[in-house]
Amino acid sequence: MVAESPIDQFVIKQVFDVGSLPVTNSAIFMIAILVVASFIMIFGTSSRALVPGRLQSLSELAYEFVASTVRGTAGQDGMRFFPMVFSLFIFVLLSNLIGIIPYTFTVTSHIIITFALAALVILTVILYGLYRHGTHFFHLFVPSGVPILLVPLIVMIEIISFISRPISLSVRLFANMLAGHITLKMFGGFVTMLLVSGSWAAYLAPIPFVFTIALTALELLVAFLQAYVFAILTSVYLNDAIHPGH
Amino acid sequence: MATTPEAAKTSFPPFDQSTFEPQLVWLAIVFGILYLLMSRVALPRIEAIFDARRVARQADISEAARLRSETESAIASFERALADAHARAEDISNKTRDRLNVEITKKRSVFDAELTANRDTEERTIAERKDKAMANVGEIASEVTLAIVRQLSGVTPVTSEAAAVVGRVLKN
Secondary structure (H helix, E strand, O other), X not given: OOOOOOOHHHOOOEEEEEOOEEEEHHHHHHHHHHHHHHHHHHHOOOOOOOOOOHHHHHHHHHHHHHHHHHHHHHOHHHHHHXXXXXXXXXXXXXXXXXXXXXXXXXXXXOHHHHHHHHHHHHHHHXXXXXXXXXXXXXXXXXXXXXXXXXXXXXXXXXXXXXXXXXXXXXXHHHHHHHHHHHHHHHHHHHHXXXXXXXXXXXXXXXXXXXXXXXXXXXXXXXXXXXXXXXXHHHHHXXXXXXXXXX | OOOOOHHHHHOOHHHOXXXXXXXXXXXXXXXXXXXXXXXHHHHHHHHHHHHHHHHHHHHHHHHHHHHHHHHHHHXXXXXXXXXXXXXXXXXXXXXXXXXXXXXXXXXXXXXXHHHHHHHHHHHHHHHHHHHHHHHHHHHHHHHHHHHXXXXXXXXXXXXXXXXXXXXXXXXX
């Protein structure tokens, strides 16, 4: 018995076509994210109750959580980017959470998705920074109070650090999701392999099973944490665009 | 795994560049719609809910403040009424006490006067009776003296003489 490869869960499968656009499992789960997000945030708030019900509490909680993150990191000025940060947070969070359900597909386990989201953030930072501050935006790379001799070195370091931001932002999320799901799949695979081994080893099967349960709990935490990290780093980078002068 | 092409199967799926384009297209569509729905519908609605809640709470707080000030003025007027009543009660009791004191004093003086008058009358009566009794004593003594003299000497003295002697003795 050969166990299914732990990376098969990341394969993009074409389900059907809409015109020339292929509808893949990834696309279906993205649409699922959109549906769930709309259900919670729009259907859940449709009664506009002064005393909220469960779904409305959930939406208000999400709003307050992201709003306080943005406000705390980028200040009141940063609130103009609140809808973007909120959309990113809810997209990443739902993608991560839906991905934990067995036999589903994790949209954010693909580097191209996380990189596209990170690129969106960095492009927003650059474009807004230039729009708001013009060339003053480049003061971001020249911290004040640095001895003139050190300036070229510091500027180089700052530029490298700026360029590495989209990379670290996207790779962090991608690698977390990928590694978590591979680990889950491997421990799950151990359970079946031990069970079908037909020897005394079958009695060891509960051990990886317990690990799988514990890892699922850990993955729930990671799913939330990575979405939060993505949102707060986005706020931090946006803060640079709003206040580049340090 | 017959659904995937051979090329994709050999490489690591997240690095399979043939899947990049459809993923990006779908991400753009889905994230675009998500952004529009959140920024145009969901988030303004939640803000409106928060605003409505704040307004309602403000109204509740000012209503509570109004009710409290009403309560306080009611308490103040009650206390004023209570103090008034206390003052009036004390006033009434003072007046009544004074009036009763005056009456008592008046009655007592009348009574005292009556008492004194009565006593004088009684004392006079007693003195009269005593005098009368004393007079009687003199009469009896002179009669006794007459009787004793008659018995001892056989002479019957004159009554006026005996009375004079007795009167002299009694005076001593």
